[in-house]
Amino acid sequence: MEKFFQRKVTVTLKYIIVALVSAILLMLIESSFAKREYAISAFLTVGLIAIAITYLTNFSIPMKFFLPGMLFLFAFVVGPILYTVAMSGFHFQTGNYISKPESITQIISGGIRPDAAQTTFDVVIGEDPGKKLEILASDPTNKKYFLSTATSKTDLDPAGLAIDGNGDATVAPGFTALTPSEQAAQDKALGSTRFAYSTDFFITIEGGNVASLKEQSLKYDSSTDTFTNVLTHAVYRDNGRGNFTNIKDKNDQLQPGWRAPIWFENYTKLLTDPQIRSALIPVFIWTIVFASLTVLTQFALGLLIAMTLNRKLHGRRIYRSILILPYAMPSIMSILIWGGMFDTEFGAINHLFGSHVHWFQSALYARLAVIIVNLWLGFPYFYLICSGALQAIPAELSEAAAIDGASSRQIFRKITLPLLLQVVSPLLVASFAFNFNNFNIIYLLTGGGPQNTLGGAVAGSTDILISYTYKIAFSAGNQNLGLASAISVVIFVIIASISLYGIRRSKVLDSFK
Amino acid sequence: MKRWIKEDLWRHALLLVTCFFVLFPIYLVFLSALSPTGSLQVTSFIPKTISFKNFHLLFTSPKIPYLVWMKNSVVIAGLVAVLSVVIGAASAFSFSRLRFRGKKKGLQLLLLVQMFPAILSLSAVYVIMERVYNFAPRIGLGTEPGLLLVYLGGAMGVNIWLLKGFVDSIPIELDEAAKVDGASAVQTYWLIFVPLAAPILAVVSLLSFIGTFNEFILARLFLVDQNSRTIAVGLQSFISGQYATNWGPFAAGSIIASIPLVAIFLSLQRYIISGLTAGSVKG
Numbered sequence: 001m002e003k004f005f006q007r008k009v010t011v012t013l014k015y016i017i018v019a020l021v022s023a024i025l026l027m028l029i030e031s032s033f034a035k036r037e038y039a040i041s042a043f044l045t046v047g048l049i050a051i052a053i054t055y056l057t058n059f060s061i062p063m064k065f066f067l068p069g070m071l072f073l074f075a076f077v078v079g080p081i082l083y084t085v086a087m088s089g090f091h092f093q094t095g096n097y098i099s100k101p102e103s104i105t106q107i108i109s110g111g112i113r114p115d116a117a118q119t120t121f122d123v124v125i126g127e128d129p130g131k132k133l134e135i136l137a138s139d140p141t142n143k144k145y146f147l148s149t150a151t152s153k154t155d156l157d158p159a160g161l162a163i164d165g166n167g168d169a170t171v172a173p174g175f176t177a178l179t180p181s182e183q184a185a186q187d188k189a190l191g192s193t194r195f196a197y198s199t200d201f202f203i204t205i206e207g208g209n210v211a212s213l214k215e216q217s218l219k220y221d222s223s224t225d226t227f228t229n230v231l232t233h234a235v236y237r238d239n240g241r242g243n244f245t246n247i248k249d250k251n252d253q254l255q256p257g258w259r260a261p262i263w264f265e266n267y268t269k270l271l272t273d274p275q276i277r278s279a280l281i282p283v284f285i286w287t288i289v290f291a292s293l294t295v296l297t298q299f300a301l302g303l304l305i306a307m308t309l310n311r312k313l314h315g316r317r318i319y320r321s322i323l324i325l326p327y328a329m330p331s332i333m334s335i336l337i338w339g340g341m342f343d344t345e346f347g348a349i350n351h352l353f354g355s356h357v358h359w360f361q362s363a364l365y366a367r368l369a370v371i372i373v374n375l376w377l378g379f380p381y382f383y384l385i386c387s388g389a390l391q392a393i394p395a396e397l398s399e400a401a402a403i404d405g406a407s408s409r410q411i412f413r414k415i416t417l418p419l420l421l422q423v424v425s426p427l428l429v430a431s432f433a434f435n436f437n438n439f440n441i442i443y444l445l446t447g448g449g450p451q452n453t454l455g456g457a458v459a460g461s462t463d464i465l466i467s468y469t470y471k472i473a474f475s476a477g478n479q480n481l482g483l484a485s486a487i488s489v490v491i492f493v494i495i496a497s498i499s500l501y502g503i504r505r506s507k508v509l510d511s512f513k
Numbered sequence: 514m515k516r517w518i519k520e521d522l523w524r525h526a527l528l529l530v531t532c533f534f535v536l537f538p539i540y541l542v543f544l545s546a547l548s549p550t551g552s553l554q555v556t557s558f559i560p561k562t563i564s565f566k567n568f569h570l571l572f573t574s575p576k577i578p579y580l581v582w583m584k585n586s587v588v589i590a591g592l593v594a595v596l597s598v599v600i601g602a603a604s605a606f607s608f609s610r611l612r613f614r615g616k617k618k619g620l621q622l623l624l625l626v627q628m629f630p631a632i633l634s635l636s637a638v639y640v641i642m643e644r645v646y647n648f649a650p651r652i653g654l655g656t657e658p659g660l661l662l663v664y665l666g667g668a669m670g671v672n673i674w675l676l677k678g679f680v681d682s683i684p685i686e687l688d689e690a691a692k693v694d695g696a697s698a699v700q701t702y703w704l705i706f707v708p709l710a711a712p713i714l715a716v717v718s719l720l721s722f723i724g725t726f727n728e729f730i731l732a733r734l735f736l737v738d739q740n741s742r743t744i745a746v747g748l749q750s751f752i753s754g755q756y757a758t759n760w761g762p763f764a765a766g767s768i769i770a771s772i773p774l775v776a777i778f779l780s781l782q783r784y785i786i787s788g789l790t791a792g793s794v795k796g
Contacts, residue, residue: 028649035648040641061698062613069604069669070619076666077626080634083641305531308524315525321779322532325539328778330727332745333767336752337538340760348541352558376534384782437630440729444749466632473636474734481636488633499628 018055022048043079047071081492088485089263094478096242096257103258104220107227107244109192111218111254115201119213122168123205125190126177133186135195136175137203137211140167147172148195148203218254227254259482266486276483279459279468287464290370291435295428297375302382303420310390327380335444338373363461366446370462374441378431382424389423390416429502433495442467465491546764567761571769579766581740582747586726586770589661589743594722597668598676598714604669605676606702610688627670632730638663639734660735664728668721679713680706716784723774744770
């Protein structure tokens with residue numbers, strides 16, 4: 001009876017959770033569809049259907065276990081990976097960030113200019129009887145008065161109007177003025193509304209109670225997909241790369257552009273564009289040097305400590321506790337502290353050695369600092385790994401070798417090290433792959449600097465590929481998401497090959513069979 | 514005696530030098546946390562006066578929402594630690610124990626995906642969440658739930674992979690015995706697997722907690738508002754502004770934030786290390 005009751009509770013609970021999740025998903029599907037994010041709503045719909053089938057029927061037991069994990073994996077790992085690959089095929093950067101329809105809308109709203117006489121009106125902002133925004137405009141010099149909404153203009157007879165000392169109309173039939181707070185609430189609409197004037201001209205509000213007469217200087221023709229400048233008669237055509245370009249002058253482009261597919265151009269640029277290539281090659285070499293030196297120094301010190309402690313010694317436990325501290329501390333804080341210690345004027349390092357080294361101003365010293373700090377952060381990991389591995393090597397082997405007359409150096413080189421490497425090498429590979437993308441240490445310690453100011457390149461001397469990519473993708477004012485994605489894809493191919501090599505060696509793949 | 518000098522002296526010398534290397538920055542953190550001037554300027558390595566002003570400042574200064582940052586970090590990292598293991602363990606169990614079509618393909622996908630460093634798809638995640646913000650402002654870019662979702666998703670690949678390794682090491686005979694006794698897969702999971710794997714699940718969730726607590730760049734891109742920052746972003750913003758002046762409170766804040774993590778790590782090091790050798794690298 002009790003069991004039956006327990007079962008009832010869990011089943012009810014299951015239905016409640018499924019219902020809740022479904023309700024949230026439904027809401028998201030509806031709102032994403034309304035905002036035309038079709039890819040996202042499609043994914044959510046598939047997710048919803050999968051959840052319903054899995055948990056409301058007995059379609060597949062294993063799916064009940066792995067569905068939530070897989071949904072998260074697809075939404076936030078596989079999805080972004082595919083999106084990165086897709087972005088790398090686009091001209092997607094500052095100035096080409098939005099979609100084409102958005103870009104056309106923005107060009108139209110930006111492509112206006114005052115009329116030749118630079119006419120202005122005094123206006124009262126209000127609403128028509130249908131609660132639509134309306135202005136009561138006065139031209140005191142010419143004694144002309146009219147009402148105007150976004151769609152229509154009504155001329156008024158000055159005789160029937162209340163006109164104040166400045167010659168401005170203040171009240172008109174059917175017109176209700178807005179209070180300042182009502183105006184503030186409609187601020188955005190007021191700024192973007194075009195009030196009707198004549199076929200070619202319209203009125204925009206400049207602020208407070210002044211409006212000016214404008215005309216569209218860039219006209220869009222949707223049948224030919226071109227813009228025409230009314231004044232110069234220049235024609236702008238879609239150049240296939242995300243911009244409207246003057247057909248007579250390639251450098252005359254309309255802003256903003258949109259993200260447009262350029263297929264493999266971001267990849268070929270990596271090799272052919274001299275500015276990108278000259279930054280990328282040193283960064284790539286340093287990335288490899290940095291990752292190799294890091295693994296090498298961390299492993300060497302870790303192994304040395306492990307061998308030193310691999311026998312009875314006074315204070316062994318205390319040493320051990322102290323030596324793994326860097327590994328236990330939050331690494332972000334350690335990195336920031338080291339950053340302060342390398343300060344030229346007040347830093348503890350210069351104080352300790354009585355030196356006056358400008359650590360972060362010279363490429364060589366900055367790189368040295370990065371390696372030292374990374375050694376501090378990472379050697380305890382290899383110490384822990386190596387001490388475990390050393391204990392697993394049977395003592396008989398080295399004893400037998402010693403009896404045969406081998407020196408301790410020979411024992412180390414011919415017996416201990418090979419056996420150790422067999423265990424540790426997959427981890428060395430993993431650590432190399434990790435440090436290849438060790439963004440935090442570079443970003444927080446040196447920020448990639450010192451900067452090479454020659455040629456205005458964004459890459460600094462300690463920038464590794466990932467921090468360089470980050471700069472390309474997120475530097476203020478000059479984002480290039482397309483190029484950054486292309487570099488990300490290249491990095492992934494490199495990392496995947498290295499890791500697969502490591503995995504093949506560790507024979508993980510065999511377990512699939 | 515001679516043998517001691519020959520064999521042990523160099524060991525102690527080497528270990529002492531390394532200990533000095535390890536302890537030097539840690540000592541400096543305490544030095545500046547306890548110094549009344551609150552800078553990392555070293556005039557002397559021996560403190561002349563000790564003051565708790567910096568600690569006091571952390572909890573009282575309205576300019577430093579330290580407790581709010583701490584709360585944000587603990588809540589986000591805590592939720593990620595619990596949810597990612599609850600979701601990940603079920604997936605790992607099915608991949609390790611159950612038979613189904615496409616299992617091999619799934620494992621290969623998982624292997625490939627868990628190698629992909631999350632930071633590589635940073636800009637994609639950013640753009641996607643920017644779009645999500647357009648239709649669902651509560652879970653998009655700039656919100657804590659959004660960050661939580663991204664963390665959960667990002668932790669999934671590695672966690673499932675890691676947990677699968679552990680599940681594989683639990684003897685399959687236990688499941689089979691349960692099956693013979695008529696238990697369903699769900700019953701086997703809850704009554705056999707979960708109790709057996711509890712210590713492992715705890716360790717993996719701790720690793721998740723530490724990893725999330727340490728995460729910097731996503732948190733920085735996502736959470737712009739001063740009061741929604743995590744401790745890592747908060748403390749960093751703190752010394753990157755006016756450089757030398759804020760070191761004291763920064764050091765004090767780092768010490769308080771580090772103590773629980775160091776304590777957890779040291780007390781559970783044996784379990785955590787077994788997780789590390791299984792392939793996770795701490796960030």
